[in-house]
Amino acid sequence: MLPLPVFKRRDQRDTSGSSINLERQGRDEIRRITSAVEKVPWSISLMQILWTAGPVTLIGAWGGYLMGYGKAPTIDNYIFFISYTVITGVAGILANLVHNLTRGRQYERTEAKIARVIDVLPELILSTRNLIVESLDGDARRREAAAMLLRKQDLSPEGVELAALELLNDPDSAQIISRIDVYRRVGMYARIRDLNALHRETIEPQLHEQMELAPEVIGLLRDRFEGVAPNLHLGVARDENFIERIMAAIEQDNDLLMTLQDVEEMLILAFELISGRSITMLTFEYRGQWHLARALDQLEHARARYRIAQATGLSRVKALAVYLAEQSVTLVEDAASGLRADVLVARSREAMDALADQIVSDARRFEKSPDKGQLRNRIRERSDILANAMKLFKSVQDAYENAGRSHAQLLKLSERWERANSDTETTLRTGRGRRGLRIREDTIHLDDAAKAQVCKVLARHLKTLPIRHWGHPRHTPYSRETLLDHGADTLKRFAIDIALALEPHIYLSRPEVQRAINATNAAYFGQLEPNLSAATKAALGVAMVKSIESDLSRSAESLALALVRHYGVPLDDGAIEFLIEHYQAREATLNMIAGSHSNDRPQVSLLTHRPPVTGKRPRRWYRALVRARRILG
Structure with missing residues (x-):
């Protein structure tokens, strides 16, 4: 009797093969990046030398x-030429051999640096x-941990139930949301x-x-209640303006201007770019009359x-x-994402007022208490x-004052553009031709040579981080946290x-570049361990x-809004059709933008987002610091 064939269900197949394939693909990717900058294959170099020195x-x-x-x-001439050819060929091969012997390990060193960066990021x-979770306390820590769980695209129903329990503190509601995720x-x-209807x-x-406490994470939980999970193909929303905060920390040499969330976003961006x-990036340019081109360029920069x-x-x-x-x-438990600036300013002022009162109260007790050591440390x-x-x-105050000055300059240049454009009706050109206002596409990416160079630089900085490998002799059940805990200051410097x-x-x-990156979602890296x-x-x-x-709809709609509102450029049917066809912009949104064009009203509005009222810095803050410094000497 012939043996019956053995069939496997798709969910029961051996996963070792896929793991091996991933290993092979990853090694090929690392070698491809390295080979782009370090050396030409030996066989090609040898053939070039033999072909040049021979025939x-x-x-x-x-x-x-x-x-x-x-x-x-x-015959004598042939002997001369053949001898000359052999000698020069051998000399070339020996020179190439010496070169590879003297720099023979450069390729391996570069490959090791690329692998290390990809491994550590x-x-x-x-x-x-x-x-980020460790820096918070109490309910804030639970909310942040729950948010990180709910952002995972492949989160199990048990994970959904745990996140809902952390946020709502109601086992029955958490179980219901978990059942919805199962369905x-x-x-x-x-x-x-x-x-949904029942509960x-x-x-x-x-x-x-x-x-009100955590709008972003509650929004994620509401999506789970509605039966919606994060989409792997849409990616994960970035924390807005994280690049600006890091650049400000560099410029002012003050890492307090950046947050740990900014560090995470920069690490993700770097891994994305290295991964390809x-x-x-969508921008626009004008080709034609020089005075219009200059006015448009100045207005765009403003x-x-x-x-x-x-x-x-x-x-x-x-x-x-x-x-x-x-x-x-302090009284601030967490700075929940999604809150308005005026709410954050009010919370911060309240916390700083309470902090000043605590310092004054401790100073009074310090003057009467016999045990001054503990109070002195608390005051410090x-x-x-x-x-x-x-x-x-x-x-904060300086930044909003600068925003007011920038807005005044924008209004001035907008008036100049309107005067320059009053005699010529500028439209968005979407067909052939060289003159006119056109959309320009650029890409933000790293080629293989740039990837290798970035990895070399980062590998050098990684040597300063206290990272131990998994095979360390002191490996314990808690060593994962020890291995990954580098400290906020160290991570900020690395970002x-x-x-x-x-x-x-x-x-x-x-x-x-910052606008283009902020307009896109980050790749989902939840499967990396x-x-x-x-x-x-x-x-x-x-x-x-x-x-x-690739979703360029938001960028295209933002570009269309800028053209209509700031530059007075009408959005005709051809331009609308072009934006819909090439960038999948929403037709209803573009029609609404096109309908808002009017030549009898100013194209640049007042402040797009009214800045929060920060107010003056209270004198009580200064008095509290003066009193503390007197005690601390």
């Missing part, structure tokens, strides 16, 4: 002799997330609608109650400066709120926090090093980057 030399010598003397070379991302995984949306009156008030991420100034103000407010949230002695800690917070608060390494290649300091090899991480990184769908 090419003989044919050239024979032809030259024939042209010079009018006859073919003699995902671990640093996990380390940063751990430090989502098998596509039973009819049962999801049944559970909405119970769960919706709980979500609404937590919305390409980000499309608009970019104003937008950066607005983003700077919001970034400073967030940096202040995050700094106060990271200090356990709180006064340092208040002093740093006051510096950040001043940076700055990343920005400086990327700047020569993608020009992060340019406003248009510390115990994977560098080759596997490289293959997974490339696969995850390729899975991101």
